[in-house]
Amino acid sequence: MIHLSPFLAYGLTTAYVTTTTAVDVKMNLNYLSFEQDIAKFEGQIAELKLASTDQDVDISDEINSLKQKLKKETESIYKNLTPWQVVQVARHPQRPYTSDYIKLMVDDWDELHGDRHFGDDAAIIGGIGRINGRSVMIIGEEKGRTVTEKVSRNFGMPRPEGYRKALRLMEMAERFQLPIITLIDTPGAYPGIDSEERGISEAIAQNLAVMSRLRTPIICTVIGEGSSGGALAIGVGDHLNMLQYSTYFVISPEGCANIIWKTVEKAPLAAEAMGVTSSKLEDLGIIDETIPEPLGGAHRDPAMMAEALKERLSKQLDELCAVDTEQLLAKRYERLMSYGNE
């Protein structure tokens, strides 16, 4: 499995620097290459709004008609996204991250730190909070929004201590009978010397093994980019969700393209061949549920997205917490064993 440097991966979409959080910004100004028509309409609307404050003319009809056109255009673009375009939306720099979802849908939040052996890895956030009053353990990968934050969170690429913190917290959740919610969003486990020295493979493998038998419900949701073992390491559970425009792959499309075509420029073909979207993975029986996103992607309305996710998670928590633990474990195991069967 191969992980490209995040610098390279992001460079392929567009270079963005932003200092606001997705929560603060409703209509962001970053457009992907296939969103040029959306950018055009949004630009026109903004101009008209500006003009209407200067003069005493009523142009609300004009604005409304443009808004209609914008909606139609966004719908038509997002209805037919290619797998590669979905990957770009999943990596959108304004896409809500784990920390945004925690702010928007979790009450009474307490973050917990450290693996008790080496350190604390900011690429994984863990802690206890409440969703609709129910205490839950939440563990999520976090890419970081600002440049400084991205660096401190290593662009969401966890090191062994991140996965070991996650494991410690999940085992704690089992002891206190807290259901576990994981939010997956990573370009991959960190491919570095220190990572290898401290046993990144073992850390991931251990999580896979233990999550298969933890005696508490586990719900996993890919909120952005689910890259390979680094994603799966917090992705074994009873119910697997993907947000509509999130992506999940065994190797990044760039990595796959690099191996087969010897150039990252063929990443769109690789994305197509691997089937990296929620709809494809639902067809394959890998994931259970796709959670619809607001029109034009989660980043266009993070609050609405968080509300929808919260609603689904609450329902899934109700259902899974009602299941007898032995039954829950048997079903989880059976499901794991079935992967790939026809």
Added chain:
Amino acid sequence: MSWFDKIVPKVVRSEGRKNASSVPEGLWINCPKCSSVLYGPELDKNLKVCPKCDHYMRLTARLRLDTFLDEGSREEFTQEVEPIDRLKFKDIKKYKDRLSAAQKDTGEKDALVVMRGELKGMPVVAVAFEFKFMGGSMGYAVGERFTRAANRALEEGIPLVCFSATGGARMQEALISLMQMAKTSAVIERMKQKGLPYISVMTDPVYGGVSASLALLGDINAAEPGSRAGFAGPNIIEQTIRQKLPKGFQRAEFLLEHGAIDMIIERKDMRDTLARLLAKMTGRSPVERESAVPEQPAA
């Protein structure tokens, strides 16, 4: 026969002749490390370790198991599990065609061979990766065969030994490959819960998704001398950190130093060492037995 004919090997004399097919292929092998010219059958007897420089050449999965298990004890199973092209994956070639080519090339249906046998009289299930089959990559068939191997060990209450040699998860089966990591890890965890030994021996190389699942979950993790194992390949790490990697990085000796493995086992000691370990872990007693003699290349 002249004196000249007696001292010069036939292979040299026949050089330049149009019909050289009388020389058996693979009879003389160049050591990739020290370039010594080695006599094939002798090299096989030495378990494909160069007698001149100690370089470890890769064993096929079959030769690995044949030289590991007791002669006459081997029973292959899980052959019914074959690869499935669920995605109809196609890049510059069809996955289906890559599979056929690999099958033809190796004589295996996929990259894992599974046997039930005995090690010095002690029953074990042993599996070995075939690196020549698409880089020993793990897709559905490898994951499923491994799982069935572990299930047999669970049913019979006997140990499982795995010899890995792999580039990782197979990208042509995409997420189905990724999920084999979760599947194999879950069945190993079940063995752990039941107190059945699982020994993982990493042989050159072990990377990616296999390293991050079944290869590092052994009660005992071991590696052959000099073998490379890690999560990310050296090229990827160099690209990411833009630094040269230290000498010996990700080699067995590095893994031992950093606590990832329990021991380095020389190939010639593999049977003895694992038998000794398993005897102590299971309370059984090993008996003197020989492994199958390595297959001789066709003369």
